[in-house]
Amino acid sequence: MDFLANHIEALIFCAPKPIKAEDIQACLSEMFEADVPMEDIDKTISSIQEKYAADAYAFEVIKSGGGYQFLTKPAYQASIGILLKQQSKRRLSASALETLSIIAYKQPVTKSEIEQIRGVNCDYTVQKLLEKELIEIKGKAESIGRPMLYGTSEKFMDYFGINDLKELPTPKDFAQNDNEIGSPEKEEEPSIEED
Structure with missing residues (x-):
């Protein structure tokens, strides 16, 4: 019976979604070439x-959605939550952060307005931000094509x-002080002499 348990554990572990007992039976029957x-x-x-x-x-092993799957126990929810939060933070690319900041400061904003500011197509980035639920659709613009x-x-x-949103830094928070040590000196623009 141990060999059967190992195979069933492996099937439950590897299944991308809850695996039904009938699917387990079908896999094992095909593997052993006999009805299990x-x-x-x-x-x-x-x-x-x-x-x-x-x-x-x-x-x-929990039965859910009509099948079986491995799930972590509720006692470990806090540590897993921290891990997922850290992973989620790391997954935001520079382009995603750039797009997100434009949306945060200009909202409500259309994709074409974001693209005008960034100068590149934003379809993929906007879709990813929607999937991560960091942005949402606020409605439709009154302009052509809505x-x-x-x-x-x-x-x-x-x-x-x-x-x-008032807690977001304002552009003046990013301004560089004139007397800041190590700031580059202003250079005069070279004059262009006419022939």
Whole structure:
């Protein structure tokens, strides 16, 4: 029975979504070239669930969506949440941050307005920001073609640790002081002599 449990564990672990007992049976029957009774599969899944219910494991086998999958136990939700948040922060590319900042400061803004500022096509970046739920569709513009208007979302606020858009730095916060040490001296533009 152990060999059956190992195969079932491997199938549950590798399945991209919850795997149904019928699909497990079909895989095992094809592999062993013999019918594997559903009763044996159900018993083995139950023993696997008992095994991973022990405190020694951080994950368990859960039945959801009509199938089985490995999920981490609720006790580890906080540490996983931190990891996902850190990974999400790292995944924002320079172009995504640039696009996001334009949306944050100019919202509500159309994609063509973003593209005019950036000078490049923003379809992919806007789609990724929508998928990450950092921006959302705020409506449609009254201009020709009624393009979508984009703005930041609640998740954007949480992501950057702010409660209001007024907390975003203003352009003057980025201005360089005239007397700053190490700032380049202003050079006079070379004059162009006429022949």
